[in-house]
Amino acid sequence: MKENLTEEEKLRKMARERIDFKRHLVVYIVIIAILGLANLIVSRHFPWILFPAGGWGIGLIFHFLYAYGPLSGAMSEEKEYQKLKKKQERNRSSK
Secondary structure, X not given: OXXXXXXXXXXXXXXXXXXXXXXXXXXXXXXXXXXXXXXXXXXXXXXXXXXXXXXHHHHHHHHHHHHOOOOOHHHHXXXXXXXXXXXXXXXXXXX
């Protein structure tokens, strides 16, 4: 179902997505730091911290792209709107 949001609602949604990403980033940094410390204390010979840091890091990258980048709903919606607008203008000019 397509949401019909006003401009202010779209901006609020974008702001919420960006705040959610920032919270996610802070939690990631804190937890990975704790796990890194545990890795140093428990087993210095094997860097197992790379597995949770890498896996979670991939998820964090996608969250960033969703909040700020090309996966952002606002940006893709705007691009689609511009494409349809250009197509409509071409159709009008060709008649």
